[in-house]
Amino acid sequence: MKFGIIGAGATGLAAAYDLSSKGHKVKIYEAADFIGGHASTFQVAGSELEKGYHHWFTNDTDIISLMAEIGLEETIKWFPSSVGTFQDGEIYKFLSPFDLMKYKPLGVIDRIKMGISSLQIRYIKEWQKLESISAKEWLIRNTNIKIYAAFWEPMLRGKFGEENHDKISMAWIWGKMTTRFASRKNIFTKEVLGYPNGSFSHFFGQLAKTCELNSAEIFLSTQIKRIRGSNSGEVLMTIGPQEKEEAFDAVISSTPSHVFNRLAEGLSNEYRSKLLNVKYMAAVLIILVLEYPLSDVYWLNIADRSIPFIGLIEHTNLVGSERYGNTHIVYLSNYLSEDHELYKMDGSELFDSYLPHLKKINPDFTVEWVKEYHHHKIPNAQPVVDTNYGKNIPAHQTGIQNLYLANTSQVYPQDRGTNYSVAMGRKMAHLALSNLKNK
Ligand SMILES: Cc1cc2nc3c(=O)[nH]c(=O)nc-3n(C[C@H](O)[C@H](O)[C@H](O)COP(=O)(O)OP(=O)(O)OC[C@H]3O[C@@H](n4cnc5c(N)ncnc54)[C@H](O)[C@@H]3O)c2cc1C
Secondary structure, three states: OEEEEEOOOHHHHHHHHHHHHOOOEEEEEOOOOOOOHHHOEEEEOOEEEEOOOOOEEOOOHHHHHHHHHOOOHHHEEEEEOOEEEEEOOEEEEOOOHHHHOOOOOOOHHHHHHHHHHHHHHHOOOOHHHHOOOEHHHHHHHHOOHHHHHHHHHHHHHHHHHHHHHHHEEHHHHHHHHHHHHHOOOOOOOOOEEEEEOOOHHHHHHHHHHHHHHOOOEEEOOOOEEEEEOOOOOOEEEEEOOOOEEEEEOEEEEOOOHHHHHHHEOOOOHHHHHHHHHOOEEEEEEEEEEEOOOOOOOOEEEEOOOOOOOOEEEEOHHHHOOHHHOOOEEEEEEEEEOOOOHHHHOOHHHHHHHHHHHHHHHOOOOOHHHEEEEEEEEEEEEEEOOEOOHHHHOOOOEOOOOOEEEOOHHHOOOOOOOHHHHHHHHHHHHHHHHHHHHOO
C-alpha cells in the first residue's frame, strides 16, 4: 500500500518508520529544508544543538523503545537534573523536598503547605475531574493565593503568557507533575533526565536513514498545498511548487491544526471548529554561548517579573560543557503569542533587551563572557490547554476516509513532547493500516 506523510518531525518519521518497516511504500513531505521539526538542531560550538532545549524523562518509554529498535539505546545518557527558581535576587534550588524549607519567599507554614499540595497532585488518580477547573482556582483553593503567586503563577505565566495563564486547566498541571515525579525513583532522590550523544539530531538522522533503507522517500523543502478525499477512498495531495496531484491509499498529517484546516478540503464544519479552537503559543529563544557558567542550575524558572524572559535553561549544567569546546550553553526562553513585541524583535534587539538582566542572576556576568549568540523563533510551539480542552480535541480520524491528523494538540493530558509524538505517530500508522485492511 502507498502512504503519504506530511511532516518529518517525531510524529511523521515514527509513522513512516512503522509503515516502511512493514514493506509499504511511504513518501514523507517536509516543508522545511531539515528534519526534526520542533526538535530540530543547528550547529553551535562545533556540535549540533536543539533550537529549543530538549531532554527526556525516564518514563518517556515510547521514544526509548524506538531508540532501541534503531540501535541507539546505548547513546542515551542520563544526567542528574537541577531545578530552581529565581526570585528576590536569589536562586532557590529545588533538588529535594528539604530545599522547599529554604524557600524564603514563603513563610514556614506555606512552605509545608506547598510540599503537601505537590504530593496531593501526584496521588490524584481521576485526573478527568480536574479538566474543567482552572489551575489557578484549584491551586488557590488547595493552597493559598500567596503560594500560587510565588510558585505556580510564574510557571503558568511563562508557559502560556499573560493572556492565557489563568485559564489553564488543572489537568495540565497534573500531567506535568506526574511526568516529573515519575522521573525520580522516589521524592527523596534526584530527578534524572536523558539526552542522546550527538544531540536529538542523531535520533532523527538514524530514524530517517532507517526509513530510507526501508525504501521510504523523504522530500525536503516540499510543502503540501492541498489535501482532498475521493470516492474510491484514496487521498489526493497537491505537492510542492509544481502543484502536482498524487494519490495515496492513506495520508497522515502532523501539521498544526490551523494549517490542516487550510489544507484539507471537505472537512465537516464541526471538525473545522475543533481545529480552529486549538490556540498555540510560539516559543522564542536566545541561545548564549558563554565563556563561564551563569549558574549551577539546569532549569531556572524566573519568577522575578522585572526580567523579560521566563526560563533560563543552562544546557551544559545538564550534559557538561566538553562537547561544546568547554563553552557554556544557556537558553533564554519565552512562550509568547506571535503578535507580542518580543516575538517580533530581531535577534540583536532581543539580545540587547535581555542582556542587562543577566547581571541580576550572576553579578559577575559581563558582555565579554558572550562568545556568540543565536536567535530562534518556533511557531505553534505549545497548545494552550485551557479548561475543558479535552472535550474539544480534534479526532485523529478526520471524517475524510483514510486521512488522519496527528499533532501536538492531540497529546493530552500529558504535556506535548517527542515521546508522545512518537507514540502517536506509531498509533496512526497502525490505525491507518488496520482501517485499510478491514475495508
Ligand atoms: C521550546 C521547546 C522545548 C521543548 N522541549 C522538549 C523536551 O525537553 N522534550 C521533549 O521530548 N519534547 C520537547 N518539546 C516538544 C517536542 O519538540 C514536540 O512535541 C515534537 O517535536 C513534535 O513533533 P511533531 O512531529 O508532532 O511536530 P513538529 O515537530 O512540529 O513536526 C511537524 C512538521 O510538519 C511540517 N509541516 C507543516 N506544514 C507542512 C506542509 N504544509 N507541508 C509539509 N510539511 C509541513 C513542519 O515543517 C514540521 O517539520 C519542546 C518543544 C519546544 C518548542
